[in-house]
Amino acid sequence: MPLGSPELTLVRGAAPAAKTGSLSATATDGTLVIVLGTALGTAFGPETIKTFLTTNQDGRWGFATCFLIGVGLVLAGFLRRRTVTRNRSVAIVVTARDTGREPARGADLHDQAEAYCGQFSITLRATTTLDSSDRAQQVDELGELVMRAIHMARVLTPDAMRIHIVPTMRLTAAFRFGAYLGNANPTAVVHQGDGAGAYFPAVTLRPTPKYRPMLTVHDAEPFPDGDADKMAIAVDLQGRGPDFMEPVRQECRNRRIGNVVLLSLDDATIPRDPDTFAAIVEQITDVSRSSGAAGTTRGDRFIMLSGPVAISIGLGARLAAQQRTSWTPLSYNADATRYESL
Known part of the structure; x- marks a missing residue:
């Protein structure tokens, strides 16, 4: 199989369950x-x-x-x-390996995800390796594979109430992956890890109409030399404060972005509960739409991501499911001291 082609593997299977009603x-x-x-x-x-x-x-x-x-x-x-x-639940470990960014750390997180999924009766593994070619296409192919895995899981365990997705990937890949999955899988729940093997169900892919705002929304910052039709959303979920914005401004200048809206979390850590994660996803979605950063097909919308992978997947599903090519996700590379796309 060529590099970059996704693979689906049955890691753990369950004995056939007794027929319902027997x-x-x-x-x-x-x-x-x-x-x-x-x-x-x-x-x-x-x-x-x-x-x-x-x-x-x-x-x-x-x-x-x-x-x-x-x-x-x-x-x-x-x-x-x-x-x-619950014992009939299905987990899908989704890994997008990036050979250029800490491969050893990525392998460790993948192993943690599989170990965590030992509590579920069936575990599927969907993996791909991102090379230097069309990474967006590779993530889309991974998303298509996971969609087939979800269908397979429903056939294997029709009584399962939830399909548990446990991702290991960079934030930019997570956003694109969420955009491919979209909101068509209301039973899918994305789990978030803490980097040390502890996970919890963090984000569902369906909309959450009611939520309590968690983030501070700052006024849009214009760039006179930028393109007024280009807009960015910058998301600080690690409480970095003023230090967060300077790399954001530099990236906006480099890409000739007309203005950027910052949403920031005051604390350095996010409470580990699904209501908080859902509120963050919905608030960013609402601000993006009200600020005009949604509903375009020109490919001139940018989002600077930070924080948990599960939130990036939720944002992709909510913002870009209908227009994957209109959004460019970016994440900060501390080693290179700049933002990078997928």
């Missing part, structure tokens, strides 16, 4: 316990109420005990069903 499935997925609990609750609930509504107290506490046992069985059955459903 006797074995009913016994193991909590359904039988729920039925027994419901029967007890239905039989003894009314009798318990009668003993409190009348002067006849005979058997009151026995009826109440049986009723509570029934309620407990129903709760236990639903808990068992939730556990079984």
Whole structure:
């Protein structure tokens, strides 16, 4: 297979699950316990109420005990069903290797992602290596492969509630990857790692209409010598403050960008919870649209990314799903002290 061609591998498979509705499935997925609990609750609930509504107290506490046992069985059955459903979940480890940027670190993150996915019953691996040719096309091919993997996962585990995507890639590749996936996979959830093997479900690909703004939105900064039709969004999610903007300004001058809007996080770390991640994605999306940085087909929209990979994937899905070629994602290379595209 030539360099840059994506590969899909089954890392971990599960034994075939019992057919939904079969006797074995009913016994193991909590359904039988729920039925027994419901029967007890239905039989003894009314009798318990009668003993409190009348002067006849005979058997009151026995009826109440049986009723509570029934309620407990129903709760236990639903808990068992939730556990079984989670155990049928599918994870897809998505890796875009970049041989030019810390390959050893990238390999370590990939191994961490696969180790984390050991909790899921099925794990698929989708990988590609970005070379010096058309990297955007390579990321699109990876996205197409993951779309096929999602379809495969739904066939293998039709009862799975979520498809868990665990990415390892640069921010620019993540944005393009998210743009390819788009919002067409409401059951997909992107996980975010901390660089030390701990992950959590961070971003879903569907829109989140209600959110609490997390970022400070600064006034647009114009560049008189730039092209007024070119606009950039700069995202500081690491609390770098004034130091963040100078490389941004230099990149805007180099690309003749007309103006840039900065969104910044006051703290250096983002709380590890999906509501915060979703709020950041939605706020950046809303600001981009209200500032005119969306809805173009000219290829003159830029976004300077920072922070978690999962947020970059969410931004790609929300901003560029319909117009992948209109957005140029950029990330800062500290070694080269400049921004770089994919």
